[in-house]
Amino acid sequence: MLSPLLPLVGKRAAELLAAQLEIHTVGDLVRHYPRRYVDRGKLTDIAGLEIGEHATLVAQVEKTTLRDMRARRGKLLSVVIRDEKGATLDCTFFNGHKVQHVIHPGVRAVFSGKVGVFNKKLQLTHPQFEPLDEADEIRPFLSVYPATGKINSQEIARCVRQVLDLLDDPTDPLPASLRQREGLAELGRALRRIHVPESEADFHAARNRLVWDEAMGVQLALALRRQATVSRPAAACPPKPGGLLDAFDAALPFTLTAGQHAVGAEIAADLAREHPMNRLVQGDVGAGKTVIALRAMLQVVDGGRQAALLAPTEVLAAQHARSLRTLLGPLGRSGELGGADQATAVTLLTGSLGTKARRQALLDAQSGAAGIVVGTHALIQDHVGFADLGLVVVDEQHRFGVEQRDALRGRGELAPHMLVMTATPIPRTVAMTVYGDLEVSALRELPGGRSPIATTVVPLAEKPTWLQRVWRRVHEEVAAGHQVYIVCPRVGGDNGKGDPDADLVDLDDPDEGADSDDGAARRPPLAVLEVAPRLEEGALHGLRIGILHGKLPPDEKDTVMRAFERGELDVLVATTVIEVGVDVPNATGMVILDADRFGLSQLHQLRGRVGRGSAAGVCLLVTEAPEASTARERLDAIAGTTDGFELARLDLELRREGDVLGALQSGRRSGLRLLSLLRHEEIIAKARVYAADIVAEDPGLRGRPGLAALVGETVGDEERAAYLDKV
Numbered sequence: 001m002l003s004p005l006l007p008l009v010g011k012r013a014a015e016l017l018a019a020q021l022e023i024h025t026v027g028d029l030v031r032h033y034p035r036r037y038v039d040r041g042k043l044t045d046i047a048g049l050e051i052g053e054h055a056t057l058v059a060q061v062e063k064t065t066l067r068d069m070r071a072r073r074g075k076l077l078s079v080v081i082r083d084e085k086g087a088t089l090d091c092t093f094f095n096g097h098k099v100q101h102v103i104h105p106g107v108r109a110v111f112s113g114k115v116g117v118f119n120k121k122l123q124l125t126h127p128q129f130e131p132l133d134e135a136d137e138i139r140p141f142l143s144v145y146p147a148t149g150k151i152n153s154q155e156i157a158r159c160v161r162q163v164l165d166l167l168d169d170p171t172d173p174l175p176a177s178l179r180q181r182e183g184l185a186e187l188g189r190a191l192r193r194i195h196v197p198e199s200e201a202d203f204h205a206a207r208n209r210l211v212w213d214e215a216m217g218v219q220l221a222l223a224l225r226r227q228a229t230v231s232r233p234a235a236a237c238p239p240k241p242g243g244l245l246d247a248f249d250a251a252l253p254f255t256l257t258a259g260q261h262a263v264g265a266e267i268a269a270d271l272a273r274e275h276p277m278n279r280l281v282q283g284d285v286g287a288g289k290t291v292i293a294l295r296a297m298l299q300v301v302d303g304g305r306q307a308a309l310l311a312p313t314e315v316l317a318a319q320h321a322r323s324l325r326t327l328l329g330p331l332g333r334s335g336e337l338g339g340a341d342q343a344t345a346v347t348l349l350t351g352s353l354g355t356k357a358r359r360q361a362l363l364d365a366q367s368g369a370a371g372i373v374v375g376t377h378a379l380i381q382d383h384v385g386f387a388d389l390g391l392v393v394v395d396e397q398h399r400f401g402v403e404q405r406d407a408l409r410g411r412g413e414l415a416p417h418m419l420v421m422t423a424t425p426i427p428r429t430v431a432m433t434v435y436g437d438l439e440v441s442a443l444r445e446l447p448g449g450r451s452p453i454a455t456t457v458v459p460l461a462e463k464p465t466w467l468q469r470v471w472r473r474v475h476e477e478v479a480a481g482h483q484v485y486i487v488c489p490r491v492g493g494d495n496g497k498g499d500p501d502a503d504l505v506d507l508d509d510p511d512e513g514a515d516s517d518d519g520a521a522r523r524p525p526l527a528v529l530e531v532a533p534r535l536e537e538g539a540l541h542g543l544r545i546g547i548l549h550g551k552l553p554p555d556e557k558d559t560v561m562r563a564f565e566r567g568e569l570d571v572l573v574a575t576t577v578i579e580v581g582v583d584v585p586n587a588t589g590m591v592i593l594d595a596d597r598f599g600l601s602q603l604h605q606l607r608g609r610v611g612r613g614s615a616a617g618v619c620l621l622v623t624e625a626p627e628a629s630t631a632r633e634r635l636d637a638i639a640g641t642t643d644g645f646e647l648a649r650l651d652l653e654l655r656r657e658g659d660v661l662g663a664l665q666s667g668r669r670s671g672l673r674l675l676s677l678l679r680h681e682e683i684i685a686k687a688r689v690y691a692a693d694i695v696a697e698d699p700g701l702r703g704r705p706g707l708a709a710l711v712g713e714t715v716g717d718e719e720r721a722a723y724l725d726k727v
């Protein structure tokens with residue numbers, strides 16, 4: 001599979017394949033699968049075409065005419081094609097210049113496109129076309145390949161056939177036992193059949209087998225990655241009866257939910273082992289992850305070691321430190337007046353501390369005086385010295401990749417245990433792939449006493465006057481003693497970035513934005529720095545308004561957050577800096593402006609900031625997106641469910657899957673062509689089990705060079721080497 005294409009294909013073809021499609025080896029070429037197939041049994045006759053249908057037909061080019069376009073620059077190619085039964089049809093191509101070299105009289109090709117009418121005659125406008133050669137004519141299916149302007153599908157098909165004809169079947173990397181149990185075709189046969197299927201069943205069987213290759217490649221890589229991390233030695237911290245954790249549990253003002261108990265037990269068992277824990281806890285916003293993390297940290301402190309909690313921003317770090325201290329009470333005030341005997345200390349260590357405070361914090365981490373150190377992710381990257389770091393808790397994983405996790409684990413003799421927490425629910429297949437090197441625990445229930453959040457879409461396109469109702473609602477919430485967030489997609493103040501003020505919607509005059517139908521798409525997203533002053537002088541006059549965004553200096557952010565927490569502000573106009581972790585139980589309302597500019601998961605996270613206390617929360621999604629647009633569908637989905645797992649699945653469907661799987665592979669061309677997180681859940685789950693067994697039995701894959709190669713094809717040779725050479 002690694003042999004070069006020359007001399008199996010011609011020199012010119014080999015050069016084009018390499019330059020245009022990065023196809024260098026036999027393996028690259030035979031894994032360049034058809035994009036689709038044309039079933040010759042399902043071709044349409046020209047005589048039977050109907051307006052509006054999507055038709056695929058085989059015909060011969062009879063006549064071509066190149067003309068100038070009237071309204072635009074460029075040339076139009078008008079083509080008359082004739083099918084086997086003698087009927088003719090007009091086709092028009094807009095890029096006449098380019099296609100005239102391929103489409104000339106006598107050429108037979110597959111044409112496909114939507115049937116329209118022009119000058120009272122049926123025609124195909126700018127159809128897709130694939131020229132045919134003689135070999136194609138006798139096959140039941142025509143394979144259509146991803147191609148470029150310089151090398152077309154037909155030429156690729158010819159190269160593939162040449163290679164398949166000359167090549168012996170490759171050695172099959174999948175163990176025969178696995179193939180047999182899963183009823184999988186042999187690799188050689190599958191490769192031939194995916195390129196040249198004889199029947200639909202053929203093609204399905206071939207594809208199923210090749211999907212398995214990719215699933216096994218991914219799962220073996222992950223199994224190796226898991227092995228590389230968990231085989232390192234770590235300090236065991238078994239629960240200590242009568243210790244800090246026990247004292248904490250005894251003083252806890254609420255009872256843990258069943259989920260918190262179960263996940264807590266899994267973590268407690270992990271921490272007791274002599275190999276590092278490597279666990280992801282996912283639970284919706286408000287599910288109570290902080291308590292879980294704190295209990296894990298206390299078990300480690302009981303074991304005589306330190307714990308670090310890392311948050312994505314300084315605001316959140318500061319807030320975490322405060323809420324940990326509150327939860328701990330006297331148990332967190334070691335050395336202070338009123339501290340309990342066995343107390344530990346929580347130290348906040350961030351870049352914005354004054355020099356003196358920072359020096360003290362560093363000292364506390366280094367001496368071990370601080371049992372718990374809270375900071376941003378920079379904490380570890382800055383090589384802060386710990387006396388004995390036993391556990392790293394990372395909050396809000398979704399901003400965090402594999403490399404960062406590796407960096408956190410450090411290079412010391414003993415690896416710290418690692419607990420990752422995310423509020424973004426993760427669909428099962430994503431958990432098994434992107435996070436597949438971690439053990440995953442889920443908190444599916446929320447603690448009792450949480451209030452429901454009512455989410456409503458405010459569609460300015462049809463109901464421009466509703467914006468006034470939005471501001472009235474804000475006034476009502478404040479009058480009732482509550483507080484409100486107003487979220488904008490942008491900070492603003494970035495002059496010269498092409499966002500003239502004139503383009504902004506006037507918030508007091510809803511008509512202005514709603515009228516500009518296509519202008520709305522080009523308007524820059526609303527910005528905190530522009531919205532806040534307008535509201536202050538206009539619709540929300542008289543309320544105490546604060547602003548919060550990422551460009552504020554850290555201490556100012558902290559000041560604003562504290563003022564809001566203490567109820568000294570009624571309204572906080574903010575960017576998504578409030579997306580994660582911010583916890584103000586008295587905030588009951590959230591208005592998200594330009595809501596269509598946010599992702600599904602992001603919106604779900606944002607609204608989780610309200611209804612954290614006993615009063616019901618309301619979230620208003622303000623949008624100018626027109627009715628029946630995809631943007632509106634997404635917003636309706638958010639309004640329709642509060643089930644984060646359901647939304648996560650929707651998000652996956654809406655996002656390009658490749659982006660998700662791409663996280664497995666740092667920047668290289670994807671080795672994954674067929675595997676789908678939506679369609680192949682069962683295969684992925686089974687492959688995970690096979691891979692774990694194989695790696696347990698043969699950790700270096702020494703007896704299985706084919707599988708080792710498969711790992712390389714999937715995640716790149718560099719990463720493969722990183723796992724396999726360590727063993």
Ligand code: ADP
Nearest residue numbers: 254255256257284285286287288289290291447
């Ligand atoms: P998350 O980090 O998962 O979004 P938090 O840990 O911040 O959620 O918990 C949200 C709120 O619920 C906090 O005020 C916390 O003290 C409280 N809480 C956590 N667990 C429980 C429980 N079992 N019963 C009642 N309240 C709880």
Ligand code: MG
Nearest residue numbers: 289290395581
């Ligand atoms: Mg949290």
